[in-house]
Amino acid sequence: MQAVRAAARPVAGIRRAAAGAARTYATPVPYSEFPPSKDPQLAGYPEVPYVSKQRRSPFGWDDPQMRRNFGEPPHEQEEILSMWGPDAPVVDPSRALRNFILAVGTFTGIGFLCYAIQPEMPAVRREYPFDGLQKELGGLEENKARAESLEDEE
Known part of the structure; x- marks a missing residue:
């Protein structure tokens, strides 16, 4: 008898629905609320506006995480426009x-x-004698350093 009474008691933290509250999660939205489709490929499916669910208000939905009401027809591109799609x-x-x-x-x-x-460089670049030390650096044209100029000395 004790087990029956314990099972009949309400669990703490769970609220009971009001007596006059209607359960709407199983009630679909009638298709007559949406205009008929002008696209022949939709075959009578309602043409839902192309708006991301991320742009919707976060309040007042049956499913607040997905921001939609139960029975609301999804868009034909729902995977792009849903809350899990690319960020708007x-x-x-x-x-x-x-x-x-x-x-x-x-x-x-x-x-x-x-x-x-x-600004210009405040110092004069170094110059090397003997044709820029070409012979001392190995004689290659690529190793040739800046040659000494004789015009400046006169």
Whole structure:
């Protein structure tokens, strides 16, 4: 008798549904609420707007994780438009491209500016005698160092 009474008691933490509450999770949305399809390949399936579920409000859905009501017909491309699809961009793509071009232009402009205002070298480069030490470096044209100029000495 004790086991029967224990089973009849409500479990703590579980709320009981109100007596007048209607269960809607098994009730489909009638197709008459959606306009008929103009696409012949959909064969009468309702034409649902192409809007990502990530753009929907997170409140007021039967399934808040997927942001949809039970019985609502999914879009024909539901795998792209669902909450698990690719993220919907927060910034408009044209604005993002404009910002990217602005950033690249700014960095390039600063680089050219730094190159343009670079001062001349404060020292004279070293020069070597005997045709730039060509014989001492092995005689190859590739090893030839800067030749000594005779015009500066006069």
